[in-house]
Amino acid sequence: xxxxSTAPAGRSLLFLTxxxxxxxxxxxxxxxxxxxxxxxxxxxxxxxxxxxxxxxxFIHRSPGTTVNNLLSILGVTKQxxxxxxxxxxxxxxxxxxxxxxxxxxxxxxxxxxxxALERSLSDAQRERMRAAYRAAGPAAVAxxxxxxxxxxxxxxxxxxxxxxxxxDGR
Amino acid sequence: xxxxSTAPAGRSLLFLTxxxxxxxxxxxxxxxxxxxxxxxxxxxxxxxxxxxxxxxxFIHRSPGTTVNNLLSILGVTKQxxxxxxxxxxxxxxxxxxxxxxxxxxxxxxxxxxxxALERSLSDAQRERMRAAYRAAGPAAVAxxxxxxxxxxxxxxxxxxxxxxxxxDGR
DNA sequence: CTGTCATGTCAACAACACTGACGTATTTCC
DNA sequence: GGAAATACGTCAGTGTTGTTGACATGACAG
Numbered sequence: 243x244x245x246x247s248t249a250p251a252g253r254s255l256l257f258l259t260x261x262x263x264x265x266x267x268x269x270x271x272x273x274x275x276x277x278x279x280x281x282x283x284x285x286x287x288x289x290x291x292x293x294x295x296x297x298x299x300f301i302h303r304s305p306g307t308t309v310n311n312l313l314s315i316l317g318v319t320k321q322x323x324x325x326x327x328x329x330x331x332x333x334x335x336x337x338x339x340x341x342x343x344x345x346x347x348x349x350x351x352x353x354x355x356x357x358a359l360e361r362s363l364s365d366a367q368r369e370r371m372r373a374a375y376r377a378a379g380p381a382a383v384a385x386x387x388x389x390x391x392x393x394x395x396x397x398x399x400x401x402x403x404x405x406x407x408x409x410d411g412r
Numbered sequence: 413x414x415x416x417s418t419a420p421a422g423r424s425l426l427f428l429t430x431x432x433x434x435x436x437x438x439x440x441x442x443x444x445x446x447x448x449x450x451x452x453x454x455x456x457x458x459x460x461x462x463x464x465x466x467x468x469x470f471i472h473r474s475p476g477t478t479v480n481n482l483l484s485i486l487g488v489t490k491q492x493x494x495x496x497x498x499x500x501x502x503x504x505x506x507x508x509x510x511x512x513x514x515x516x517x518x519x520x521x522x523x524x525x526x527x528a529l530e531r532s533l534s535d536a537q538r539e540r541m542r543a544a545y546r547a548a549g550p551a552a553v554a555x556x557x558x559x560x561x562x563x564x565x566x567x568x569x570x571x572x573x574x575x576x577x578x579x580d581g582r
Numbered sequence: 583c584t585g586t587c588a589t590g591t592c593a594a595c596a597a598c599a600c601t602g603a604c605g606t607a608t609t610t611c612c
Numbered sequence: 613g614g615a616a617a618t619a620c621g622t623c624a625g626t627g628t629t630g631t632t633g634a635c636a637t638g639a640c641a642g
């Protein structure tokens with residue numbers, strides 16, 4: 243809207259121009275490219291993709307998680323996840339063990355080798371995040387997280403919160 | 413923040429725990445899903461994908477841009493872009509005209525129909541961004557943008573800046 | 583025992599990315 | 613004027629990641 247340039251100054255708390263919003267949209271686009279760039283490079287060497295990274299990340303985060311659980315976090319079909327999981331198990335990065343209480347469930351864990359890959363992936367990603375956080379400062383970081391959380395769907399935010407509340411345990 | 417409690421208080425400007433960084437990483441993952449959810453729904457109805465959205469967005473942003481220009485912004489191969497561009501031109505959403513100064517170049521514009529789709533896509537995405545911005549407040553928004561910009565590669569940040577500095581002109 | 587659940591798998595398909603190679607038109611440079 | 617570089621388009625092949633639909637097995641629950 244061209245008429246946004248005439249926006250009253252006193253309403254800045256609530257009045258958001260299309261231009262402001264567009265800049266946020268474009269920032270998300272380019273930032274996400276940077277966000278995935280480093281892991282992508284590492285994964286390409288081992289002929290894995292982002293799907294493998296996501297599976298590894300969330301298995302690391304919730305050791306012993308079930309397939310169904312992972313399915314709902316990743317938001318993909320079981321066929322799609324299974325293809326990835328199958329290669330990870332075949333390659334010895336992930337172990338799948340029958341459940342004790344419910345023997346239908348399979349509990350997923352990273353093997354030593356899987357944990358090593360997870361470490362190298364998250365090291366790379368954390369380094370970039372650390373650099374960005376340092377450059378922007380603590381106040382900016384708080385705002386960054388607030389906006390991201392507000393951008394999620396309600397259901398995703400629920401999953402995010404329950405994940406984030408438990409420490410990494412590394 | 414569980415392990416954050418062990419962080420030395422006086423170094424908070426520079427000391428970033430793995431836990432803090434991991435939360436940022438997971439926030440990016442879930443937020444980006446929300447970020448693309450609304451346009452994805454609209455595009456699915458018309459059997460277009462994210463690649464079409466990106467092309468339409470940047471053609472709208474830089475009317476008359478050349479194919480090479482778009483290529484470097486999107487960071488894909490020309491074969492990949494061409495597949496998308498071909499369908500958009502065939503469907504009458506994008507026009508391609510021979511350059512005046514350099515007749516090898518093709519200048520890309522949105523047709524009326526293309527502009528209408530762009531509008532409906534960006535309306536949806538802007539609505540989500542607006543809601544997130546409102547929920548988080550102006551200080552958070554500034555921090556959000558700062559961190560995102562710091563997360564980009566130098567080359568991407570250059571492209572982002574030159575784009576963002578020109579208004580939408582809507 | 584029957585119904586439901588968790589999981590795994592097969593097949594087919596589509597979107598979107600890639601590499602490599604080739605062709606055409608045009609511009610630039612020597 | 614002719615060679616080289618540039619801009620674009622296209623063909624063919626491949627790989628990852630997602631989808632639907634169907635089916636099988638084993639395990640739990642009423």
